Amino acid sequence: MHVFVTGASGWIGSAVVADLLAAGHEVTGLARSEASAAAVEAKGAHVRRGDLDDLDSIRAGAEDADAVVHLANKHDFANPAVSNAAERAAVQTIGDALVGTDRPFLVASGVAGLAQGRSVTEDDASPFHGPGSPRGGSENLAFEFVDHGVRTVSLRFAPSVHGPGDHGFIAILAAIAREKGVSGYPGDGTHRWAAVHRTDAARMVTLGLGKAAAGTRLHAVAEEGVPTREIAEAIGRAFDLPVAAIPSDDVQAHFGWIGTFFALDLAATSTATQKLLGWTPSGPTLVDDLAAGAYSA
Numbered sequence: 001m002h003v004f005v006t007g008a009s010g011w012i013g014s015a016v017v018a019d020l021l022a023a024g025h026e027v028t029g030l031a032r033s034e035a036s037a038a039a040v041e042a043k044g045a046h047v048r049r050g051d052l053d054d055l056d057s058i059r060a061g062a063e064d065a066d067a068v069v070h071l072a073n074k075h076d077f078a079n080p081a082v083s084n085a086a087e088r089a090a091v092q093t094i095g096d097a098l099v100g101t102d103r104p105f106l107v108a109s110g111v112a113g114l115a116q117g118r119s120v121t122e123d124d125a126s127p128f129h130g131p132g133s134p135r136g137g138s139e140n141l142a143f144e145f146v147d148h149g150v151r152t153v154s155l156r157f158a159p160s161v162h163g164p165g166d167h168g169f170i171a172i173l174a175a176i177a178r179e180k181g182v183s184g185y186p187g188d189g190t191h192r193w194a195a196v197h198r199t200d201a202a203r204m205v206t207l208g209l210g211k212a213a214a215g216t217r218l219h220a221v222a223e224e225g226v227p228t229r230e231i232a233e234a235i236g237r238a239f240d241l242p243v244a245a246i247p248s249d250d251v252q253a254h255f256g257w258i259g260t261f262f263a264l265d266l267a268a269t270s271t272a273t274q275k276l277l278g279w280t281p282s283g284p285t286l287v288d289d290l291a292a293g294a295y296s297a
Helices: 011-022 034-042 055-064 080-098 134-148 169-180 198-211 228-239 248-262 271-277 286-291
Strands: 002-006 026-031 046-049 067-070 104-110 151-157 160-162 183-186 192-197 216-220 223-227 243-246
Touching (some): 002 055, 011 026, 026 055, 034 046, 067 080, 067 198, 104 198, 134 151, 169 248, 183 228, 198 271, 243 248
Parallel strands (some): 002 026, 026 046, 160 192, 183 243
């Protein structure tokens, strides 16, 4: 199968490209810079130049492929409206290009904010609709194309997709701990974060491409919920730092923008995903990665 991948040189995308190629697929990756293009080509994939704002290139990539895996996102937490608008426009463009083709359209999403007080499951529909919602309501927008002959599948990733080289949330928390001289956790540290190793997440995407039916929600989750206190303690051990509770009123001042996320319960299960795909996560746990020095750089 010829697969067009947006975000192909990113943290998750580069692992997905490698896994797709290993499974025998042909891959074309969207690349916005010379460095990104070189990274995609080095893996053995083709390159289509463009970024999330280049809707013509995205449309052409979708039209030329047998399937689309949409992983790119601006992740501009200082200007979420910009990220949300770009995400919605890209999903609309890909969906329009695939109408009536029955081709797979796998679109990245997350488990955050989908349920309160319990672990999110694959049965939980996203409450986010419309341009002003997180990710521009892209999951629900993508699912609208199911009735128009598109095999839309949602890829919901855990808040921590970890591994050596990760520059996401855990790397940011580690950097804050080193800057502050203390590895903190919000409140009593009982809130939980789902986690998955990067290679396990990539394998789930490849399996989902072949096995998931239209309208399926897949959860890239290996650990249902790692307590935030355990995350802070693992960071503390990794960098020989003291560990401390950060009072709720001080969370924003201590952690900055990421404090909003670190203070949330972001647990999720993947029971249905594992059963459907025959997928068994086998990579290191989040705490194992921290202990092994994955974030020491």
